[in-house]
Amino acid sequence: MTTRTAIPSAAEERLWQQLLHRDASAPFVYAVCTTGVFCRPGCASRLPLRKNVRFFPDSAAASVAGFRPCQRCRPDEPVAPNLAEQVCRLLQQHLDSGASGSLPLARLAQLTGRSPFAIQRAFQSALGVSPAQYLARLRTERFASELSHPDQSITDAIHASGYSSSSRAYSCSPLGLTPSSLRKGAFGERIEYAIEPCNLRQDSVTGHALSARTARGLCWLAFGDSPQLLFDDLRARFHAATLLPSKALGKILRQIIANAQAGRPTPDLPLDLRGTAFQLRVWNALRQIPVGQTRSYSQLARELGQPSATRAVARACATNSVALAVPCHRVVASSGALSGYRWGIERKRALLEAEQAGKPHHAATENAVGKGCKTRT
Numbered sequence: 001m002t003t004r005t006a007i008p009s010a011a012e013e014r015l016w017q018q019l020l021h022r023d024a025s026a027p028f029v030y031a032v033c034t035t036g037v038f039c040r041p042g043c044a045s046r047l048p049l050r051k052n053v054r055f056f057p058d059s060a061a062a063s064v065a066g067f068r069p070c071q072r073c074r075p076d077e078p079v080a081p082n083l084a085e086q087v088c089r090l091l092q093q094h095l096d097s098g099a100s101g102s103l104p105l106a107r108l109a110q111l112t113g114r115s116p117f118a119i120q121r122a123f124q125s126a127l128g129v130s131p132a133q134y135l136a137r138l139r140t141e142r143f144a145s146e147l148s149h150p151d152q153s154i155t156d157a158i159h160a161s162g163y164s165s166s167s168r169a170y171s172c173s174p175l176g177l178t179p180s181s182l183r184k185g186a187f188g189e190r191i192e193y194a195i196e197p198c199n200l201r202q203d204s205v206t207g208h209a210l211s212a213r214t215a216r217g218l219c220w221l222a223f224g225d226s227p228q229l230l231f232d233d234l235r236a237r238f239h240a241a242t243l244l245p246s247k248a249l250g251k252i253l254r255q256i257i258a259n260a261q262a263g264r265p266t267p268d269l270p271l272d273l274r275g276t277a278f279q280l281r282v283w284n285a286l287r288q289i290p291v292g293q294t295r296s297y298s299q300l301a302r303e304l305g306q307p308s309a310t311r312a313v314a315r316a317c318a319t320n321s322v323a324l325a326v327p328c329h330r331v332v333a334s335s336g337a338l339s340g341y342r343w344g345i346e347r348k349r350a351l352l353e354a355e356q357a358g359k360p361h362h363a364a365t366e367n368a369v370g371k372g373c374k375t376r377t
């Protein structure tokens, strides 16, 4: 092997280890001599043989060496946090700064360079609430946590949470569904549900899936062996709601299952996600992971700008109640091991295998030999 290397070979072993772990945050690109394509380390493409890999500090260096950017991981395009996540961070900063009141859409538009309409729509569709409702929820959570300090006076807690007055603090019920109304089991709500057979793999990983929705969107999607147990779980979770079987929802559920079996993305449906502000952010981040890719818990924590929150991220993944639509199955341990899954590790394995098999093949060009290589397999 006499290939020219752009990165000292002593450093390459460490880069190779990062590539093996598909470390999406690693700041280099790698090129594959046999295909002539270069990728980000987190790309979902098949892992190349070590001897065919070359490392470059950035995509410009890989292009100069004659490699083409991968069409899937787009290593030549800058990574930007998605708009909803960007807005989450701005709202968190607004709260952390001690400012009271809201952060108007017009101001968010200035800060992101997007229109108020685009922000409202992207945010609502990603997190199921408006930016104003999200900020109100952050503030309520901050207030509750301030109050839980035994030496904190109520007045201090009100100020630390950015409420302009005590009456404001008490009157701000941010959403119809606060944690306390959840504890009451969704009293008075109408929830439609459907149960369908669900075999995630021929002859094995059989069972059923149950989905449920409110007027706002899908609020539950679970897998299980027995329809009765699935229904009992739903009943326990929403014990004060009126549960109604729905044929229309059954049709949607069959489509969701068919897509999952074929490794295709879940149809984009309105969701009614119920969780803390942090859980909503994690679930939104999960929804950004493309089919065929996985992330580790620590990668997700870094993507959320909270690298030390790995365990909280793992908990948020484990408490997801809408399988597939919030694809928590795409999170694995940083060792690459499957780690846990709320609905059984065999189902997780089957889902990931279907997504690996179903994805379009990576640039499928074994005949396009990279110009920068003097040897090939």
Ligand SMILES: [Zn+2]
Residues within 6 Å of the ligand: 038, 039, 040, 043, 044, 045, 070, 071, 072, 073, 074
């Ligand atoms: Zn790629």
